[in-house]
Amino acid sequence: MHSSDMSFTYFSPFVRVESDEIRARDIKSLAPDRNRDISLVPQVIFKDMNELGILTEAITRAGYSRIDLNMGCPFPPQVKAGRGVAAAVNPCLLAELADFVSQNPDLEFSVKMRPGISSPDEWEKTIELINKIPVKFVTLHPRVAKAGYRGKPDLECFDRFSERLHHPLIYNGDITTPSDYAVITDRFPNIKGVMLGRGMLSRPSLGAEIIGGNEWDADRRRELWLAIHRAVAESIIASSQGDAQALARLKPRLEFIESDLFDKRYLKALVKSRDLATYLSLLNI
Ligand SMILES: Cc1cc2nc3c(=O)[nH]c(=O)nc-3n(C[C@H](O)[C@H](O)[C@H](O)COP(=O)(O)O)c2cc1C
Structure with a gap:
């Protein structure tokens, strides 16, 4: 991919139905005034056309015309309920989905999926149905x-899938450095893009490095990670009930860090900090 053809799009965490309505906090987080200056595509998770209808209506009312369909979530409670990856291997649901998407030509739908629940060839049974859904592209996490x-990630599976899929394809999985990106785009020159997940959390400059075509040095990457973590800390503190809750919400984010950018003792001190004040002072806040 040539860097001049590249741009960023942010896909929201999945939004879902609760008691026959879109979850209040999901729709709040999609409010356009909270998402200024980014290209945001809301993602939905659903088990049937009733849920998808409720979500689509709420999202279009919020002002969006693009919707990403989550057919890849692996979490057992969602899969058991027929959502996430269960949808990608459910022929009846996919046939209904083709009708639903065709009946909403003003909206642009895309799919994010995994290849199966337990075997990497389950998609072969439903690929023809997926090809019939008029989506803009499919993202596969193999x-x-x-x-x-x-x-x-199973690159052989990605390769086989790419040969059978008629829609444009986007790759997702384990891209954490610009060289990981180069390996994937060399091997799959026909993909239309990559989706970055954990890599963007641990190395927030990753997208800019890929698009800009040059790697940032360790100091610059460390400074950006800290600046973002500080901003996130401020927002979490403002929306938490008390210090203990704020600290409990912040610490899991340390899982997503380029650990070799930081001194091991410093990281350990952050992880072990017993109270918010200690944690914040370590971050120089
Ligand atoms: C904490 C967490 C939350 C995630 N939430 C979503 C989600 O809401 N929707 C989705 O499509 N994928 C979700 N994913 C999966 C990622 O989008 C991505 O497919 C996966 O992490 C593999 O790509 P990566 O190696 O670049 O992270 C989540 C992953 C993590 C670790």
């Missing part, structure tokens, strides 16, 4: 749901 995040 790990089966049962694998969670273990092992490596």
Whole structure:
């Protein structure tokens, strides 16, 4: 991909139905005034056309005309309920989805999926149905749901999928450095883009490095990570009930950090900090 053809789009965490309505906090977080200056595509998770209808209506009312369909979530409670990856291997649902998408020509739908629940060829049974849904593109994370995040993305599976899919294809999985990106785009020159997940959390400059075509040095990457973490800390503190809750919401974010950018003792001190004040002072806030 030539860097001049590249741009950023942000896909929201999935929004879902609760008691026959879109969850209040989901729709609040999509409010356009909270998402100024970014190209945002809301993502939905659904088990049937009733849920998808409720979500589509709420999202279009909020002012969006693009919707990403989550057919890849591997979490057992969602999969057991027929959502996430279960949708990608459900022929009846996919046939209904083709009608639903065709009946909403003013909206632009896309799909994000995994190849199967427990076997990397489950998609072969439904690929023709997926090809019939008029979506703009499909993003594939080539790990089966049962694998969670273990092992490596199955590039052979991605390759086979790319040969059978008629829609434009986007790659997702384990891109954490500009060289990971280069390996994927060299091997799959026909993909229309990549989706970055954990890599953007641990190395927030990753997208800029890829688009700009030059790597940032460690100091610059560390400063950006800290600046973002400080801003996130301020927002979390403002929306938490008390210090203990704020600290509990902040600490899991330390899982997504380029650990070799930071001194091990510093990271350990952050993880072990017993109270918010200690944590913030370590961050120089
Ligand atoms: C904490 C967490 C939350 C996630 N939430 C979503 C989600 O709401 N929708 C989605 O499509 N993928 C979600 N994912 C999966 C990522 O989008 C991505 O497919 C996966 O992490 C593999 O790509 P990566 O190796 O670039 O992270 C989530 C992943 C993590 C770790």
